[in-house]
Amino acid sequence: xxxxxxxxxxxxxxxxxxxxxxxxxxxxxxxxxxxxxxxxxxxxxxxxxxxxxxxxxxxxxxxxxxxxxxxxxxxxxxxxxxxxxxxxxxxxxxxxxxxxxxxxxxxxxxxxxxxxxxxxxxxxxxxxxxxxxxxxxxxxxxxxxxxxxxxxxxxxxxxxxxxxxxxxxxxxxxxxxxxxxxxxxxxxxxxxxxxxxxxxxxxxxxxxxxxxxxxxxxxxxxxxxxxxxxxxxxxxxxxxxxxxxxxxxxxxxxxxxxxxxxxxxxxxxxxxxxxxxxxxxxxxxxxxxxxxxxxxxxxxxxxxxxxxx
Amino acid sequence: xxxxxxxxxxxxxxxxxxxxxxxxxxxxxxxxxxxxxxxxxxxxxxxxxxxxxxxxxxxxxxxxxxxxxxxxxxxxxxxxxxxxxxxxxxxxxxxxxxxxxxxxxxxxxxxxxxxxxxxxxxxxxxxxxxxxxxxxxxxxxxxxxxxxxxxxxxxxxxxxxxxxxxxxxxxxxxxxxxxxxxxxxxxxxxxxxxxxxxxxxxxxxxxxxxxxxxxxxxxxxxxxxxxxxxxxxxxxxxxxxxxxxxxxxx
Numbered sequence: 001x002x003x004x005x006x007x008x009x010x011x012x013x014x015x016x017x018x019x020x021x022x023x024x025x026x027x028x029x030x031x032x033x034x035x036x037x038x039x040x041x042x043x044x045x046x047x048x049x050x051x052x053x054x055x056x057x058x059x060x061x062x063x064x065x066x067x068x069x070x071x072x073x074x075x076x077x078x079x080x081x082x083x084x085x086x087x088x089x090x091x092x093x094x095x096x097x098x099x100x101x102x103x104x105x106x107x108x109x110x111x112x113x114x115x116x117x118x119x120x121x122x123x124x125x126x127x128x129x130x131x132x133x134x135x136x137x138x139x140x141x142x143x144x145x146x147x148x149x150x151x152x153x154x155x156x157x158x159x160x161x162x163x164x165x166x167x168x169x170x171x172x173x174x175x176x177x178x179x180x181x182x183x184x185x186x187x188x189x190x191x192x193x194x195x196x197x198x199x200x201x202x203x204x205x206x207x208x209x210x211x212x213x214x215x216x217x218x219x220x221x222x223x224x225x226x227x228x229x230x231x232x233x234x235x236x237x238x239x240x241x242x243x244x245x246x247x248x249x250x251x252x253x254x255x256x257x258x259x260x261x262x263x264x265x266x267x268x269x270x271x272x273x274x275x276x277x278x279x280x281x282x283x284x285x286x287x288x289x290x291x292x293x294x295x296x297x298x299x300x301x302x303x304x305x306x307x308x309x
Numbered sequence: 310x311x312x313x314x315x316x317x318x319x320x321x322x323x324x325x326x327x328x329x330x331x332x333x334x335x336x337x338x339x340x341x342x343x344x345x346x347x348x349x350x351x352x353x354x355x356x357x358x359x360x361x362x363x364x365x366x367x368x369x370x371x372x373x374x375x376x377x378x379x380x381x382x383x384x385x386x387x388x389x390x391x392x393x394x395x396x397x398x399x400x401x402x403x404x405x406x407x408x409x410x411x412x413x414x415x416x417x418x419x420x421x422x423x424x425x426x427x428x429x430x431x432x433x434x435x436x437x438x439x440x441x442x443x444x445x446x447x448x449x450x451x452x453x454x455x456x457x458x459x460x461x462x463x464x465x466x467x468x469x470x471x472x473x474x475x476x477x478x479x480x481x482x483x484x485x486x487x488x489x490x491x492x493x494x495x496x497x498x499x500x501x502x503x504x505x506x507x508x509x510x511x512x513x514x515x516x517x518x519x520x521x522x523x524x525x526x527x528x529x530x531x532x533x534x535x536x537x538x539x540x541x542x543x544x545x546x547x548x549x550x551x552x553x554x555x556x557x558x559x
Contacts, residue, residue, distance in 0.1 A: 010470075069475070070438065071447050093468045097450045100403070100438035109404050109524045112433045122527065127432055128326045132335050135527040175447035175481070179463060179474040196557070220558060228487070238453075238488065239471050244432070245487055247469070253557040263325070270535055274555045276547065282540075291538035291555065294547050304544040309558070 001030030001120060004058075004080060006073075006089040006098065007048055011038045011066065014047040016193045017090035019154035021147040022053050025088055026155065027117040031055040034162070035080065037073055039066035045164060052155040054162035064172050068094055072173040074101040079169055081106060081142060085120070091146035091248075099146055108140035113248075115151030129244040129267035149192060150250035150271060184237045186224075191240065194223035196253045199242055199269070202229035203258020203279065203298055210236055212299070213257060215306040225249065225269075227259045243268035258298045261286025278302070310457075310479070311366045312355040313419035314389065315410050315440075316348040318373055318380040319430040332528045335430075337399070344380045347425025349387070350485040353492040354455060355423050356388035363457050364421075366390050370413050372397055372406050378508060385503035386495040392508040397520060403431070405513075405520040407439030412516045414444055419480060421462065426451050426484040437484035447477035451486045 003025045008015040018034070025032045032053055036045045037060040045059040060076060081087060087102060089095035091113045103110035116124035122137045123145065191197065198217045200210050217224050226240040242249055244267040254272035259265060261284055270289055277290035280297050287293040294301060320326055321343040327336045358364040369384040370393045371377040381392035395409050414422060427434035441448035449464035453472065456463045465474045467486045513520045541547045551558045
């Protein structure tokens with residue numbers, strides 16, 4: 001068996017989700033190749049070479065791949081596919097965008113958001129916003145799978161010694177072009193990789209009020225997240241959203257502040273090790289999953305918490 | 310231009326689903342079903358494009374048992390012009406659904422195909438991308454803004470780091486994110502009008518598409534129960550517990 005992983009990166013750094021995906025691949029077994037496709041992304045390939053468990057790093061470095069558009073990258077993956085029994089990508093927005101296109105071109109099904117490997121053809125994935133867990137078996141010749149990073153502990157980013165292979169194929173994307181992007185900037189740890197997350201919900205009342213979470217987050221070295229209600233109300237940008245339609249997280253500590261705990265939100269965070277809820281409504285569903293609940297006005301409790309840390 | 314919108318009938322998002330006792334599937338008997346929220350947003354976007362004079366006709370398609378005719382009527386009530394149901398049993402996989410939609414698109418020849426980014430039952434987030442691949446069309450997934458002009462669509466997408474804008478040449482496939490729009494309520498007269506709008510029923514056989522799947526569900530189980538914990542009386546007690554009991558902060 002041979003496995004191809006499509007690396008998640010921003011042309012400068014290999015993203016941690018790739019290391020979680022490598023862990024899943026290791027459980028499937030067989031040689032693991034990592035495809036780094038982008039523009040001016042030599043540094044990413046070097047990082048991939050050092051990751052544990054990688055046999056070869058395939059580098060496709062060309063300006064046409066700069067924004068990782070699904071249209072041409074899927075065709076590149078298809079050209080490589082005949083050598084592989086499994087094609088994996090992290091279940092990030094990039095992976096989710098690209099991989100079903102690969103699957104359809106190969107005329108095979110795709111398994112999304114896999115959280116557990118049972119065997120080389122049997123996998124576990126959540127359905128219904130995480131309210132049911134399905135075990136599925138596929139007889140497709142090539143198994144195309146996105147991996148939920150929180151389901152697998154990452155492999156070490158160091159100590160590997162893969163062979164670096166440079167690919168020459170250049171496939172242009174003719175019908176899709178990049179116009180612009182607005183990326184949120186933050187000094188804090190990345191949401192999906194943070195050990196501690198402090199999240200705010202509708203109870204925060206306004207975007208300005210989110211600043212009171214910053215003090216706590218800074219003291220804990222935590223990332224700041226948000227519920228869909230807070231994002232929809234325009235308090236914070238959508239890339240902070242935790243939930244079924246946002247990011248899935250599983251930190252050691254998740255502090256939910258002013259979040260009621262709708263199913264949609266729980267789907268994104270209920271695998272956290274310890275959950276703390278601060279909410280003035282003691283009937284809020286979040287208390288049913290919280291290890292420690294504090295019924296209090298968040299505008300008093302949060303500054304008090306900051307001082308206590 | 311013509312817009313094709315795909316809609317799915319799913320368990321209503323407010324329902325707390327239960328797993329069947331035999332662990333084969335989720336209980337669907339006597340459970341409230343509704344249009345998938347992302348699909349509703351797709352229909353709303355198509356209707357808005359028609360109201361702006363960009364689109365001239367909206368065709369909605371749904372795949373599944375007879376019950377999905379209700380979902381199609383909902384879409385017609387929202388403002389779609391006509392509907393196509395492809396009658397199948399429950400549980401057709403994404404690839405087969407994509408093939409059926411692509412086949413409908415080959416006869417309808419839409420300039421734009423709009424679909425939800427994912428169904429809230431299977432949570433796959435695959436079908437739109439697969440339809441685009443099968444038709445060799447460009448795609449813009451997770452859209453939060455769509456502007457159609459000069460034979461292309463400028464689509465703002467929600468990506469992990471923020472937002473990205475792509476320009477895709479029509480015909481193309483767009484999948485909707487939650488922030489694209491807020492679907493309207495259907496007024497009673499529109500429900501009445503929707504009953505008179507054309508709805509044709511086809512079968513996968515008529516379209517020449519096999520819906521067999523290479524994926525089988527071995528079991529469906531409830532997730533591990535998370536026990537509710539304790540309530541603490543003060544911030545000081547909370548910090549003490551996190552330090553000494555849970556040991557998650559130093």
